[in-house]
Amino acid sequence: MATVSRYATVKTANLADDVVIGAFSYVGPEVTIGPGCVIEDNVTITGRTTLGEDNHVFPMAVIGSPAVEGDDGVCEIGQANRIREHVTIASGADGPTRIAHDCLIMIGTKIGGFASIGSHVVLANFTTVGSRAVLEDYVRGSAFPVVNDGVTVGAYSFMKGYSHIDRDAPPFAMLEGDPYRVRGINTHNLQQCGFGQDDIRDLKRAYREVYDGNRRQPNRRVLDRMLANGELSQLVRQAVEVIAKEVPSE
Amino acid sequence: MSEVEVLREVAPSARVSSDATIGSRCVIGPAVTIGPGTVLGDRVTVVGHTTIGSGNDIENGCVLGAQPQDLKFAGSPTLLIIGHRNHFGPNVTAHIGTEVGGYLTRVGDDNDLQANSHVAHDCYIDDRTTLEAYVMLAGHIHVCTGAVLGEWSGAHHFVTVGRYARVRPYTPARRDVPPFTDFCGHKDDFTPSVRGVHEAGIAAANLSEEEEKDLRRALAELFDEETALQTKIEQLVNLGVEGEVEHLCEFCQQSLQGVFGRYRERLRGQVPPEAEKYLAPEQMAEARRAIL
Numbered sequence: 001m002a003t004v005s006r007y008a009t010v011k012t013a014n015l016a017d018d019v020v021i022g023a024f025s026y027v028g029p030e031v032t033i034g035p036g037c038v039i040e041d042n043v044t045i046t047g048r049t050t051l052g053e054d055n056h057v058f059p060m061a062v063i064g065s066p067a068v069e070g071d072d073g074v075c076e077i078g079q080a081n082r083i084r085e086h087v088t089i090a091s092g093a094d095g096p097t098r099i100a101h102d103c104l105i106m107i108g109t110k111i112g113g114f115a116s117i118g119s120h121v122v123l124a125n126f127t128t129v130g131s132r133a134v135l136e137d138y139v140r141g142s143a144f145p146v147v148n149d150g151v152t153v154g155a156y157s158f159m160k161g162y163s164h165i166d167r168d169a170p171p172f173a174m175l176e177g178d179p180y181r182v183r184g185i186n187t188h189n190l191q192q193c194g195f196g197q198d199d200i201r202d203l204k205r206a207y208r209e210v211y212d213g214n215r216r217q218p219n220r221r222v223l224d225r226m227l228a229n230g231e232l233s234q235l236v237r238q239a240v241e242v243i244a245k246e247v248p249s250e
Numbered sequence: 251m252s253e254v255e256v257l258r259e260v261a262p263s264a265r266v267s268s269d270a271t272i273g274s275r276c277v278i279g280p281a282v283t284i285g286p287g288t289v290l291g292d293r294v295t296v297v298g299h300t301t302i303g304s305g306n307d308i309e310n311g312c313v314l315g316a317q318p319q320d321l322k323f324a325g326s327p328t329l330l331i332i333g334h335r336n337h338f339g340p341n342v343t344a345h346i347g348t349e350v351g352g353y354l355t356r357v358g359d360d361n362d363l364q365a366n367s368h369v370a371h372d373c374y375i376d377d378r379t380t381l382e383a384y385v386m387l388a389g390h391i392h393v394c395t396g397a398v399l400g401e402w403s404g405a406h407h408f409v410t411v412g413r414y415a416r417v418r419p420y421t422p423a424r425r426d427v428p429p430f431t432d433f434c435g436h437k438d439d440f441t442p443s444v445r446g447v448h449e450a451g452i453a454a455a456n457l458s459e460e461e462e463k464d465l466r467r468a469l470a471e472l473f474d475e476e477t478a479l480q481t482k483i484e485q486l487v488n489l490g491v492e493g494e495v496e497h498l499c500e501f502c503q504q505s506l507q508g509v510f511g512r513y514r515e516r517l518r519g520q521v522p523p524e525a526e527k528y529l530a531p532e533q534m535a536e537a538r539r540a541i542l
Binding site for chain 1: 257259275277293295311313316317319321341343366368384386388402404420422436
């Protein structure tokens, strides 16, 4: 039997046995909440929202509210995510808003409809993620970054404070500024995630060449030369291929 | 006029003064203490081992004493201590400390924390400071007496904001902000650094005419771009300094000894000196054990 506060309003029957729901929270009729979830007080969960196992939702968060009024959107949240105070996650009208697993979404973050957040993502306070934006696995950020609608941020990248991701961003990169520039690679995150020193060194060299001079756009000529080079390590090749896709060929 | 029923959930073991006012839809956890004269607006959540002093004004939607946003936090009963006569604007959040950061987050007296500002784990806010709207403090920060942080400004982990200093709006303070200075800059080509003297801070500090003259001279000498800061500090100290100027020189010296201009980075791996004032001996022992 789920533990539901006497002051909570729960309209769904799809609650797992050990779910805890705090006072003054509202859980809508089409919501499904998996085992081990803790929903604290004053939380609102509406729309066709599904929460997987072991999620922790902190006070004042709003999940599954329609991005556009009147839409009956879908929101799918995976396992073991921590959704902190005052976070707003809109439901998607064209497709589901997805959050994978083991994410930490900090205070005041706003996630737009149909956005997709990968696993192990850490978004700091007051991040704004536009609708249809994609944040791949292990993306991390500092406070106040803005990710525009429909933009993809590559895996393991770091969005520095106040950065503005106005176009697709490469993986493994340190992104800074408004609009963003690539300021090298996210060494600390890569080390934490178990990448070897050789891989990190190779990536660093490759990124220095690709983003030399004008760091707003990668250098197409360098990219072509690298892709033609058969001796590139697998990781660097992967990264270069992703970057090359975003740059029109000359 | 019909009376609307006021609902609130206050844990039976919470120690709430009979003189405190608790708004509708508030949730007060079991280990919370709230002093007399404190007013909580609607939908305020106070949880964790949180102590709130007297005469505080806490507006709607604040969440105080929640778990820190730190991946290392293991769930110990760490503390949040809030002093007296503070103002918390709507949706302000303040977290309890972490085990490895010294067990304590503290807000002093007479502070003004405006809408949506955030006080993270292990921060120490002294007295009479102003955090304007959307100010984000990362963990382990010390905001000294009388400092003002402008709207949407942020401070990096382990930064110290000096006495009566001012951080301009939208400025990320990535290194220590010296006392009585105006810290500004937010774009790539406008690196955040000291850009002048915080006049309102000097006025608020109630200095004597002599002290003010000495302080202004010291600030002008220290932050003139010509010579290295270390040399200038030494020159000043050799001439003999006292009062605010001595404090200023010490502050700058400590920042230079820190990591990336942040003195408190040096305190990583030890209980911060401020914690000893507020923690009970057994809590201090616990904090020391956690770090080991």
